[in-house]
Amino acid sequence: LQDRKAEGLEELLETLSEHDDWLLEEIIEDRTPATGAVYGICARTLAENLTVPAFFGSAATGNGIRRLMKALRHEAPQPGDTSSRLNGAVASTFMSRTRKHVGKFVWLRSFADELSSGATVGGNSIGGVVEPFGERPAAKASIDAGGVAAAVKSDHLNAGCLYSETGQIDSPEWYKAFPALxxxxxxxxxxxxxxxxxxxxxxxxxxxxxxxxxxxxxxxxxxxxxxxxxxxxxxxxxxxxxxxxxxxxxxFVAHYRETITRNTDIHFRHKKQSGGAGQFADVKLTVGPAKRGDGFAFSEKIHGGSVPRNYIPAVRLGAEEAMARGPLGFPVIDVLVQLYDGQHHSVDSSDMAFRIAGRGGVSEGLSKAQPVLLEPIFEVRFRAPSVFTGALNPMISSMRGQILGFDREAGAEGWDVVRALMPGTSLEGLINNLRSATQGLGRYEADFAHFQELYGREADEIVERRAEENARR
CATH class of the missing domain: 3.30.70.870 (Elongation Factor G (Translational Gtpase), domain 3)
Structure with a gap:
């Protein structure tokens, strides 16, 4: 154990020497640097965000807590320095709880010289500060810089935020919570x-x-x-x-879409007669695919008043309604609809009749225009130690992913960022696979990128399940 301790100390000093010329010279000359000087270097590199200390201990047994508290007191930046670095922050909140008959408690740490009941934090006054623990927390007159307390009657404060006197401050990346995985x-x-x-x-x-x-x-x-x-x-x-x-x-099932792959012309007539005024609307439409991502577009080139202009918005509304569920059972995207001709009746035509005709015509056109299923594709950014980067390649490929590239993690030596495109269905089990491949150290962030056509057995199974779901509704 003593040998391992000496080896660990040597590694620590070598790491610190990368940021201090004096320490590097001491090591080269095979001299043992003074303990106080090493602590001073630790404090400086921590303040400059060059190193982050790691402590071993247990809150349950109290092991290592004293050393942690000493480091926070002597090596960590002072509250005033932290406030200046964080654009005048007066407090950071790190937890909140709601208690019966009392309300919301927000745990905070003060960066101000003094934080008392009624002080302004985040643009509003806090109702009071109390001891953060215990069934019946005792009220405190104030807390000094660096002190921790719970704020009561402070519903405007939320956990995990930095606050100045006037409002919330943008938090640095290290302070933000990990996104949901x-x-x-x-x-x-x-x-x-x-x-x-x-x-x-x-x-x-x-x-x-x-x-x-x-x-x-x-x-x-x-x-x-x-x-x-x-x-x-x-x-x-x-x-x-x-x-x-x-x-x-x-x-959580990824949201699929559908689109069409060719143009088709549709002639649709809605006619209903049941005594009294009837319903009549006749439309001729061209339904075709738009560029991916362009969405829905409607146009008209009516000549001679075959469809009066006051009915054209109703045709458009009906066309939009038809896009809500296509022939495969999913919302339809990226479609062009053009109204180019039709007929009307001076008595029986109405907005409702042309709305029904527009909906029916587009629905028929979508069915005849070779619909295809679209699956959502996400851009995923994996962050993992470099030694595990090689293990990510087969994992991504096995989940139908496509690797886009690799980069070194900025500000995190020994870590890589791997970018890939992955189908939405793969996100369901991704975190478990990633943790298995990286011994629990990897993380990822995913943002929607685009929709991509999906064919074959998988597409058929998805459409069948959707039909069963729609039948049950």
Whole structure:
């Protein structure tokens, strides 16, 4: 153990010597540098964001806590220096909790010389500061720079933010929470708990910066974004123990789209007669594909008043309604529709009749224009130690991904950034595969890139499942 300690100290000094000429000279001359000087170098490189110390310990047993506190006192930058570096921040918030009969508690650290009840933080006054722990937190008159307390009656403050006196300050990257890596649908076991679940999730998300809660407009499902399976289980346990809501979760299915691949001309007539005034509208349309990403476009070249101009907006509205669900069962994108002729009746024609004709004509045209399924493609940026970069290649390929390139991680020696295009379906199990390939060290961020045509058995299975879902609705 002593030999390993000496070896570790030697490695530490060599690393620090990369940022200090005096220490490098001491090592070259085989002299043992003074302990105080080494601590001074540690403090300087930490303040300059050149090194980040790592401490071993256990909060449960108290091991290593004293050394950590000494480092925070002597080697870490002083609160005043931190405030100046962070554009005049007076406080940082790092946790929030809501307690019955009391309200919201926001844990914060003060960078101001003194932070007291009624002080202005984030543009509003805080109701008070109390001891951060205990069932009945004691009120404090104030806290000094560097002190930690809980702010009460401060609903304008949120966890994980930096605040000046006037408002919120943009946080540096290291202060921001990791984006959610695993999206799952979540619902209450009992329908009567739906409202209760929604309120509970919003409260938990306000306390946990790495958690996201989104209402998916297309499916109507609540999407819970977590850091992985353990994080998800913890949230479900909190929902059960604290809020009394039992929940079910399921995979979040990527949103598919469909488009068409050729032009087609359609003649569609809507005619209805059932006594009294009837309905009549006749339209001739060209339905064809647009460039990927151009969306829906409608035009007309009516001559001679075959379709009165006051009915043309109704035809467009009907065409847009037809795009909501195509022949494959998914929303349709990137389509051009042109109205070039038609007929009307002086008595039976109306906005509603032409709206129905527009919808029916475009629906028929989409079916005849060789529809094709589109799957969402995401640009994924993987961050992992360089020694694991080679393991990412087969992982990405096995999930139908396409590697775009490799880069060194700026400001993180020994880390790489791998960029790839991956289908949305691969994101479901990506975090588990990534952690397996990188021994738990890898992370990723994903942003939607574009839609891509999908053929073959996989496309057929997706369309069949969609048809079954639509039949059940």
């Amino acid at each position: 695993w999206n799952r649908t979540i619902s209450a076991v009992n329908d009567r708990d739906d409202v209760k679940l929604s309120e509970a999730l919003q409260q938990i998300a306000a306390e946990d910066r790495s958690l996201t809660v989104i209402l998916d407009q297309e499916s109507g499902q609540v999407i819970l974004g977590t850091q992985g399976s353990q994080h998800l289980r913890r949230v479900q346990q909190t929902l059960s123990d604290v809020f009394g809501v039992e929940t079910d979760t399921g995979p």
